[in-house]
Amino acid sequence: MNSQKIGFIGLGRMGLPMMTNLLRSGWQVHVFDTSADACSAAQALGAIVEQSVQAVADSAETVMLSLPTPAIVESVLSQLVNGKQVSRVIDLSTIGIRAARRAQEIVSKHDIHWIEAPVSGGVTGASAGTLTLMVSCPAVLREAIEPVLRALGTVMYAGEAPGLAQAAKLANNMLSAAALVASSEAISMAVKAGVEPTALLGIINSSSGRNTATTHKIPNEVLSRRFQVGFANKLSHKDVTLCIEEAASMGIPMPVSVAIREMLAITTATFGDNADISDVARVLEQWSGITIEDKAA
Template sequence: MAAQVLGFVGLGRMGGPMSGRLVEAGYEVCVFDANGAALEAAVGQGARAASSPSDLASRADIVFVSLPTPDIVRAVVLGEGGIASGSRARIVVDLSTSGPRTAKLLAEGLAKSGKIGVDAPVSGGIAGARNGTLAVMVSCPRETYETLEPILKIFGRLFYTGEKPGLAQTAKLANNLLAAAALVVSSEAVVMGVKAGIDPKVLIDILNASTGRNSATQDKFPRAILTRTFDFGFATGLSYKDVRLCIDEAEAMGVPMVAGAIVRQMLAVTNAKFGPDSDFTSIAKVVEEWAGVEIRG
């Protein structure tokens, strides 16, 4: 059994499996979530429940956070009764996609209470969280990274981006923009093929054997679009949030994102039409409706 006590706040679709992997690895894990059912499920796997983020940070040495939006992350970490007010934790790791400006704010706020902020957003979806095959992007002081490395490896493959707060968040936003862009453009291309009379499965096979292959054609179309299930596992609202964050950060840096703005608009349409809880593969349904055809494999 490891000597450190680990804390985990946010036991949703990603945080639940990730906290479970820490328990399975033999760590003593203290957990908190505002959702009682999620908290009960984690306790059932062997974790111990805390009564608040502050209580958790008073019982754990290292705290991990996996939450849906930057506002929630900031409130849970720096707000009243938040992690920063806990007496024991010295390292706080944000696994969320919260953006580089939030990462900097957290690092500065946590430093005031003698804690080190680490941004370590992950990519790879629910299956990656469950199986320990996530890409984990990390930025923090090198010494802190070396402390965290054996624990973070439980989640997947590590990519150290440097010491500056927000570098890992920037990498994650770049990834999520490209993932959404691939889905948007692939949807347009496949709908065009279907309207011309090509079997969509044949077209996807052609693309995946050719230079047009991408993460959407290789994974999302076969699993969630050709099957008409639209259940890849990533919410439209979260994808829209991530792409908006990316565009905002790029503009703040003076980096033009013309194509990125179009992707953001397509997500805005999908979000408005199907709702934030819909799967982001619903983007394909928007293009289908405009073209008057359906992609059926």
């Protein structure tokens, strides 16, 4: 049993399975979430439920965050910095470059170290402990934090300065969304023309158009009609918006990203706030008057 205590705040679709893997790796985990159901689920798995953010920070030197927006991260930090034990914050959230730099300024005033570790791999990766963690922090902190991070997946460093891991994460998520939107659009055209979807994907995946949407998301979730990649379309829209805003702050136009964001907004408007990222294919299906499915299944 690892004697180190870890704090964990945010027990959503990603946070709860990540916290579970920390427990499996032997850490004592002190948790808090505004959802009583999430706290009950964590307690049933063996976590110690605290009654507030500060109570978590009173209990553990290292506190991890898995939260949905920059505003919520900043709100949590305003409470966390008053903790008696906390000396390191590891943020697993996707909040953008400027928000990460503000967060680092907030915690550093209280002699707390800031570590960014946004993740990629979705709920499946969070559950399996196979996430990619994009990390930026001072090199002197790496040895101390790596055992914790390795319980969640593969650690890859983006640099030492605050904001660098966020920049890498936003670039990755924009490309991931772009691949799915563009692939759904192109496949809809070919299916409308009469190409059978499974045959089409075989051709694409043996050719230069191959990408993660054509190899995984569309075969597994669209052809099957499950539409459950496990990443909310609304969160993808948030990440692409952050990417565009960060680029704009640096004077970089992103016209393709703007078009991707519009498709994600249309998907939310069509299928609601609970839409999965794969539901973008259903929008294209409706517009095209076709269905992208494996008719042999």
